[in-house]
Amino acid sequence: MGMNLIAKAEVEREAILAGTHFLSGDDACAEGAIAAGCRFFAGYPITPSSEIAERMARRLPQVGGVYLQMEDEIASMAAIIGASCAGAKAMTATSGPGFSLMQENIGLAFMTETPCVVVNVQRGGPSTGMPTLIGQADMMQVRFGSHGDYAVIAYAPASPQEMFDYTIKAFNMAERFRTPTFVMSDELIGHMLERVVIDPDKIKIINRKRPRVEPGERFWPFEPEADLVPPMALAGEGYRIHVTGLTHDERGYPAATEPEVQERMLERMLRKILDHREEIIEYEEVELEDAEIVLVAYGSTARAAMRALRLARERGLKVGMLRLITCWPFPDKKVAELRDAKIIVAEVNAGQMAREVERHARKPVYKVNRLGGEPIHPDEILRKIEEVAQR
C-alpha cells in the first residue's frame, strides 16, 4: 500500500489531541495510543470497549495509520503481532469474551517477545455475561490466562486521564521490554467522561531497541543485552530473523526438544520483567502514614474507596488506601509493609486480587465484593470500615 507505519523516534506533535477535553475513558485510551505512536489497530468491536475501536477507525487514517476490522479477536491479536513485527506500534481493545479468545495469541506475543498493547474494558462475566455493565473479574485471567509461564505488565487506570496516560505507559513498557502489555480498565472508567488534559510536552515516548549492526552482519534476533532484552529487527529490513512460538534459541531457531534452551530462554524472559519490577511497579498511597485500616482497590472501585476513606476520616477513623496502578507486577513489597494494619480489599469480582494481597501481607484480609453489574458503592466500603474498626 506504500504506507510506512514504522514507529517514529520522536513524539509526532501534530497527531496529538492537545488541550483540555471532556472525554470518555475509551476515547482517552484511543488518544493515548495515537499520542504514543500507535499506527495500527486491529479489533473486533465489543461492548464496553467498542468506542476505542470506533475512535481508532476515525483517527488512524487521519494520522497515516491503519485500522483493521477483523473477523474475530483471535485474528485481531494475530494481526497486531504481525504489525508489530513489521515495526508498527500496534494495539487491540476488547472485553471479557474477546479477551478469552485472544489468550493463545497473547502467549505467542510473549514467546516471540513482540511489543503490543491489549486493552480490556472489563464487563460482567463469565461468558457473554453483562455486556453493558461493569466487572473487574479478569484480573487473574490477564496474569494466567494463556498457557505456560510468563510475566505480565498490566495497568488498572482509575480515570479517563489515566486511560490516556497509562495507554502511553503501556506502549512504552511494551517497547522497553519487548513484551505485550495490558490496560485493564472497566466499564465505568471506559464509559464515564471526565477532564483529560493532553500536553504534548509532557509525553515521553520509548521505542524498542534496534540492532546495533547492519543487515548482513552477524545478528541473532533473541540475543539479549545486559538488560536481558534483545534488540528487535523488523521483518523485511534485511536482517536474518526467524520467529516462532516454539521454544527457540538466541538465533530464533526451534529448540523444542532441548530443555536447557527452554530453561535459558524462558528464565530470561521472566527475569527481563521481574528483575525490573521496581522500575515498573506503580501505586498511589493515600493517608497511609497513620492508617490503622488500609483499603486496597484499583480501577473504578478505587474511586468509591476514596470517598469511603474521606467519610471515614470525617468520623475520626484512621483509614488509608493503597491504590494499585500496576496490578501486575504486583506491588508485593508495599503490601508486605501493610501487614500491621487491618486490610480491606474492594473489587468487582469474587475476591481475585484479595488473594494476592493476603499472600504478600501473610494474613487474611476483609473483603468487599460485587460479582459484576454494579459498581461498589462508597457506603458499602464505609460499612465494612466501621465493622472492621469495631474488631
Added chain:
Amino acid sequence: MRREIRLGGFGGQGIMLAGQILGRAAILAGKHATMTQSYGPEMRGARVAADVVIADEPIDYPKVIKPEISVFLFQGAYDYYRREVGQLLIYDQDLVKPELGEPPDGLRVFPIRANGLAEELGRRVVVNIVMLGAFTAITGLLPVEVMEEAVLRSVPKKALELNKEAFRRGLEHGKELLARLDSEGRR
C-alpha cells in the same frame, strides 16, 4: 461543593449530548466534572439517563449518589427516577406529567415548554439544547457564556446558528418563568 444533576429522557433525544455539554461547560469554567450514563440494550426509544457531577475539587466517586437537580424529557424516565428527584425538578411540560399533587417541602418544580419551542424552531431535535438553556437560567449553576460556548463546541458546524437560537430561546423561557414565579411569590 459537589453538585449532582440527572438528565433523563429517551434514546435519540440527545440526553447524552446534553450531559456532555454540561460537563464540558463545567470544565471550561475551571471546575471538575464527571458524566456517567445508564441505558438499556435498545438503540432508540428506551429510557436513558446522563448523570453529571460538578465540583470545585477533584471528584472521588464519579456516579451520582443522590441527585440535587433532575431534568426530564420523557415520562418513562421520570417514572423510573421519580423517587429521588432532589430539590429541583425541571421537566418538559408536554412530555412529562409528574404526579406530585402539592410538591413536597424543599422541592422546587419548573415545567418547561422545551419540546414546543423546539418545534417552533422547526427542528424537534434541538429539544435538548432548549432544555439546557432553560436549565442554565433556572439553576444558575454555570455562567451563561460558558454554557453557550460548550453548546457551540459540541454541535455540528452546519447547525451552529440553530443551536445558538435553541439555547437562547430556552434561556429566555427559563428567565421568564423565574420572573413569573417571583412575581407570584412562588419561587
